[in-house]
Structures are given as C-alpha cells and as structure tokens.
Amino acid sequence: MTTRVGVVTFPGSLDDRDAQRAVRLAGAEPVALWHRDKDLHQVDAVVLPGGFSYGDYLRAGAISRFSPVMQSVIEQAKLGMPVLGICNGFQVLTESHLLPGAMLRNNHLHFICREQKLRVENAGTAWTRDYAAGQEIRIPLKNMDGRYTADARTIDELEAEGRVVFRYLDVNPNGSINDIAGITNAAGNVVGLMPHPEHAVEPLVGTGGTDGLGFFTSVLKQLVNA
Amino acid sequence: MARVVVDVMLKPEILDPQGQAVQRALPRLGFTGIADVRQGKRFELDVEGPVDDAALARIREAAETFLANTVIEDFTVRVEEAAK
Numbered sequence: 001m002t003t004r005v006g007v008v009t010f011p012g013s014l015d016d017r018d019a020q021r022a023v024r025l026a027g028a029e030p031v032a033l034w035h036r037d038k039d040l041h042q043v044d045a046v047v048l049p050g051g052f053s054y055g056d057y058l059r060a061g062a063i064s065r066f067s068p069v070m071q072s073v074i075e076q077a078k079l080g081m082p083v084l085g086i087c088n089g090f091q092v093l094t095e096s097h098l099l100p101g102a103m104l105r106n107n108h109l110h111f112i113c114r115e116q117k118l119r120v121e122n123a124g125t126a127w128t129r130d131y132a133a134g135q136e137i138r139i140p141l142k143n144m145d146g147r148y149t150a151d152a153r154t155i156d157e158l159e160a161e162g163r164v165v166f167r168y169l170d171v172n173p174n175g176s177i178n179d180i181a182g183i184t185n186a187a188g189n190v191v192g193l194m195p196h197p198e199h200a201v202e203p204l205v206g207t208g209g210t211d212g213l214g215f216f217t218s219v220l221k222q223l224v225n226a
Numbered sequence: 227m228a229r230v231v232v233d234v235m236l237k238p239e240i241l242d243p244q245g246q247a248v249q250r251a252l253p254r255l256g257f258t259g260i261a262d263v264r265q266g267k268r269f270e271l272d273v274e275g276p277v278d279d280a281a282l283a284r285i286r287e288a289a290e291t292f293l294a295n296t297v298i299e300d301f302t303v304r305v306e307e308a309a310k
Binding site (some may be wrong): 047058059066082094095101102105106107108109110149150151175 | 236238241243244247292293295296298
C-alpha cells in the first residue's frame with residue numbers, strides 16, 4: 001500500500017505544489033488537503049507548506065491555526081501522526097501550540113531569499129531519520145518572520161532534550177535564539193523549520209541540491225516501519 | 227454601540243526591530259528627544275448589547291487565545307467612551 005502524505009492548502013499557501021512534488025519524488029502519494037475540509041482523507045502524515053496563509057494577517061499562522069483542517073491535524077498530531085511545518089507551516093505549528101515558542105520579524109527587517117547551510121542536530125525524528133546527526137545540508141531559505149523565540153526555560157528544555165533539530169551555520173539569517181532553524185515536539189513526530197527542504201529535491205531545479213529529499217524519505221521509512 | 231479596545235504589545239524583553247527602525251528615523255526628521263519606540267497593535271471591537279462582566283470575559287478570552295500570542299505579546303482590554 002502506498003503511503004499517503006497530505007499537503008494542506010490554505011488561502012495564500014505558495015509551496016503546496018512543490019511539497020506535493022517532493023512527496024511524490026520520495027515515493028509516496030501526495031494528497032491535497034483543503035483548509036476548510038476537516039477530513040484528512042486517511043493520510044499517514046501531513047505537510048504544512050510555506051507561503052503567506054491568510055496574508056499573514058494578525059500574525060503569521062494565527063488565522064490558519066483555527067481552520068477546520070487544523071483541528072484534525074492537531075488531534076492526529078497528538079496521537080502521533082507525523083507532521084512537518086515548513087516556514088509558514090512552522091509558524092502555524094507554533095501558533096497551534098504543537099511546538100513551543102513563537103516566530104518574530106527578522107531582526108534586520110529584510111525579506112531573505114537564499115541558500116542556507118544547516119546542521120542536522122537530531123536525526124531521530126520522523127522527518128530526519130535519513131540524515132546523520134551532525135550532517136550539514138544546504139537548502140533554500142525565504143521568509144520575513146523567521147526569528148524563532150521562546151522563554152529561557154523553554155529554550156533550556158529544548159536544548160537539554162535534543163529537540164533543536166536544525167541550527168543555522170555560518171550566519172544566523174534572522175536573529176533566532178541559539179541559531180535555531182527548526183525544532184521538534186517531545187515525541188519527535190512534529191517538526192517545524194524555517195528553511196525549505198521541498199525546494200531542494202531535484203538536481204535540475206532550484207539551487208541544484210537534493211539535500212531536502214531526506215525529509216520526505218525519512219517519513220516514508222518511519223511509516224513503513226511503524 | 228459600546229466599543230472595547232484591545233491593545234497588544236510585544237513583551238518588554240522581546241526585541242522590536244520595527245520600533246527601533248521608527249526610533250532611528252525620528253531624529254532624521256527633526257523629532258529629537260525620543261529615547262525608545264515600541265510598536266504594537268490596537269483592536270477596536272464594537273460590541274452588540276451590554277458590555278457587562280460576561281461580555282468582557284469573552285473578549286479577554288478572545289484576546290488571550292487569538293488577538294495576542296501570549297508567548298511574545300501582552301494585551302490590555304478596556305471599554306472606551308460611548309462611540310457614535
């Protein structure tokens with residue numbers, strides 16, 4: 001049976017098609033999910049893609065978090081379903097309280113769009129098991145509100161439990177605490193990050209790297225072995 | 227119709243680069259003597275019916291769960307003088 005990975009489309013999502021394509025290239029079946037539809041259509045995992053859902057009105061991710069589909073995603077994530085939030089998807093995950101902390105405007109106030117070097121700090125999550133801990137990858141980064149923040153206690157907890165999954169290397173592009181680029185929940189099934197693995201899955205497209213494909217092959221393995 | 231105002235501000239310990247940019251621009255425009263600027267959001271809610279304790283409690287709940295993200299923001303709720 002083919003593994004089904006849902007990709008949510010919110011009004012203002014931009015990278016849902018790229019995420020679907022990445023899912024397909026990894027060998028799974030992408031399933032388009034609509035923000036107003038509570039039904040998850042029997043998917044085994046969900047990707048919340050990048051973009052500017054609801055125009056980033058109020059706060060990035062703040063309105064999407066209350067959409068019908070998110071009520072089902074939140075429910076299933078708490079039961080262990082793998083969920084990956086990329087960029088705006090990461091913002092939706094923090095607003096949903098599936099991941100701790102919050103995202104703020106980049107400290108230099110500029111929109112950033114470039115290739116970013118990251119270190120995979122935790123290769124034990126549902127979305128990173130095809131990487132090695134300490135591995136360095138390069139994937140695109142493009143955002144305005146990427147400055148991850150949380151109170152000191154939360155940061156200490158994340159660091160102590162190895163829940164910082166990705167860290168920016170060479171340069172911190174937005175002023176995030178401890179160079180944090182991505183984190184996971186305690187169970188390791190929910191992962192959020194600002195850079196875009198779905199844009200780095202084919203040698204002919206984008207920056208030419210395929211360092212992002214491992215996210216999608218990781219979750220396939222996770223689900224097949226589950 | 228009664229108006230309730232919800233003010234949302236970044237917590238004091240959170241860096242506000244937008245406020246800093248405004249603060250830096252002020253002296254260039256001749257507005258001197260302003261030591262710090264913090265930028266926030268103001269929501270004006272026109273309430274149907276009486277603004278009693280129950281209505282205010284619901285608005286506080288809306289502010290806490292939706293209008294503000296209490297991880298990074300503080301909010302205040304106040305009733306404004308009768309509008310219109």
